[in-house]
Structure formats: structure tokens, C-alpha cells
Amino acid sequence: MADRPVSRTGKDSDGDITSLCNPGDFWSPRKKDDAINDIESGVHTYYVPWTSGRTPIRVVNGASGKYLRTDRDQTDRNNLNDLPDC
Template structure:
């Protein structure tokens, strides 16, 4: 069964292509330590059923992170549609 993890930060590239924007995602474990995964590892973990990810939107609501594909078939992460017009994932702070 997949374990669910909140994404608290991301690292972005300077590229504008949606599948190249996020380089890594990160969060905090239950024990207070920090975790960080490359985009490729996060996508692989979702596809293998190992992990699910979510972010909390500006209203404190949980929004699931899903895998999407560009027209050319490149995979990237995005949030499911929610009640905001904001980009829940790309607006997260940079991971240290």
C-alpha cells in the first residue's frame, strides 16, 4: 500500500517547459527529518504504488499531486484541480 506524503518544498529549474520546471520535491518526515526526491524518483514511486503525494492549498485543503504528460509524452507532476486558480505545486518554497 502506498504511503502518503505532503510536499512542502520544491526545487525548480530556470526552464519554462512544464516537464522541466520541477527538479525535486521535499517534505518533512514524522520524526522531523527532511526528505527530498528527484522528479524522476517521485514519478517512479507513484507509478510503482510506493508513494502518493499531496500539498495543502491556500485554504488548508489537501490537494493530490498526480502525474501528467505533455503532448510529447514527457511526464511531470501537477496537482489535481481544486478551488483556487493558483499553482499549488509551483508556488511552494524552494527546498534547502
């Protein structure tokens, strides 16, 4: 199992996360569905490193299916949207 840092995200035209990225890492970019499978099966974990610590990326069951998100702060916003594009 690998613990993979994420510094960028791919997004579609609606702003939905489509991939996780960390430039220079062999696994990057990782498609959303593959990352979801990695997390749910326990093969890999993904996290966002911040200067104040790290935030795990988790899988959420939404109205339109599974998606990736973080909960870095007390807002209901998905902080993955704040990362630069891949």
C-alpha cells in the first residue's frame, strides 16, 4: 500500500474532480474511478499535504454517484476544488 500525496486535480467543465495528480510521481495522473477503487479496496490512500498538516481524501456517495472529497475546514465545500489543475 502506498500513501500518495495530491497537489493538483483534474476537473471537468462543471468543476467535478476527474483525476488526482502529483507531478513527477509515476502514478500521476490517476483517474477518479481508479482512485476510488484504490481507496475502497485499501490498496492506496491519497491525501493533500498542507503546511498545517495533511487532509485525507475520501470517497463519498453522492446523488449522482461516488466522488472524491476532503474536509479540511468547517465549510461544506470540497477543498479538492481549491487545488490547481493537473
